Amino acid sequence: xxxxxxxxxxxxxxxxxGCGCCICGAAGARLLxxxxxxxxxxxxxxxxxxxxxxxxxxxxxxxxxxxxxEVPDGxxxxxxxxxxxxxxxxxxxxxxxxxxxxxxxxxxxxHHPDHCFGNQVFDQSLIAAPQGVIDNINxxxxxxxxxxxxxxxxxxxxxxxxxxxxxxxAGKEEIGGRQFSLFYLSGHTSADFVVRDDTTGVVFSGDLAxxxxxxxxxxxxIATWQxxxxxxxxxxxxxxxxxxxxADKRGESLVQxxxxxxxxxxxxxxxxxxxLTMNEAMQLPIPDGFSSLSVVRxxxxxxxxxxxxxxxxQLMPLIDVTR
Ligand SMILES: [Zn+2]
Numbered sequence: 001x002x003x004x005x006x007x008x009x010x011x012x013x014x015x016x017x018g019c020g021c022c023i024c025g026a027a028g029a030r031l032l033x034x035x036x037x038x039x040x041x042x043x044x045x046x047x048x049x050x051x052x053x054x055x056x057x058x059x060x061x062x063x064x065x066x067x068x069x070e071v072p073d074g075x076x077x078x079x080x081x082x083x084x085x086x087x088x089x090x091x092x093x094x095x096x097x098x099x100x101x102x103x104x105x106x107x108x109x110x111h112h113p114d115h116c117f118g119n120q121v122f123d124q125s126l127i128a129a130p131q132g133v134i135d136n137i138n139x140x141x142x143x144x145x146x147x148x149x150x151x152x153x154x155x156x157x158x159x160x161x162x163x164x165x166x167x168x169x170a171g172k173e174e175i176g177g178r179q180f181s182l183f184y185l186s187g188h189t190s191a192d193f194v195v196r197d198d199t200t201g202v203v204f205s206g207d208l209a210x211x212x213x214x215x216x217x218x219x220x221x222i223a224t225w226q227x228x229x230x231x232x233x234x235x236x237x238x239x240x241x242x243x244x245x246x247a248d249k250r251g252e253s254l255v256q257x258x259x260x261x262x263x264x265x266x267x268x269x270x271x272x273x274x275x276l277t278m279n280e281a282m283q284l285p286i287p288d289g290f291s292s293l294s295v296v297r298x299x300x301x302x303x304x305x306x307x308x309x310x311x312x313x314q315l316m317p318l319i320d321v322t323r
Pocket of ligand 1: 188216
């Protein structure tokens, strides 16, 4: 088949305009850029807030709070986000906010991928956490990466888990002329690390505290978590940056997280006592006090999956099948 010059001109015009579909290469490719914004929550202390939702193809896993602090000699970073691409965007944001200041320390609050999968773009010898966090990243990091690739796709391109190069033990650390207090807790996971900037009184709680978003429980021990919240409640502080949700001046994140966990435990214990199946337990109503929390129904259902089998083992009577 041949085409005449008029048909050729018409064809070229269509191709030149670009049709915008995904098979037309760069013209149709989705731009994967994290819209990171730094909010100054205390003097020279910035939070980078993520969405109060789940990982998905639209947000690229950006559902987390990350922070950075300008100290006299450079910058301290708390958590690094869900991917290598996020880490690069975070570095760009830091450079734009505090130009020419070197990153001196990166803390990881725990091993969940939204908090530490941006580690790759930082010098590993500057990344620090307790040994328990390091062990958890080494143990679960590859599995988390597989799951994150499934959930958010191309946003994860090139991302691989990197464990901190520094295992912390001391209770205080001076970085770049600023003192930080370090608290080694657990409950949300087996190793939760909390950092307090002793100059501003800001406490970076990681996921021991959530605000206006339902807590996640895949590695939770609720009784231990409640103990950690008690400890954080008694801590001298001026502001809490929870792992998810807005910065919190009045300790509301600790109260909300504790109340939700208490309800969750009571509800699931009651459900096991009543002989409900997991599917039946998932249908239980969410009380008014928690129904406005973001993604609460989904997180409650996930918590049933995480916590129900152990509660059944603990609470249901053993039947001697040998008799
Ligand atoms: Zn977490």
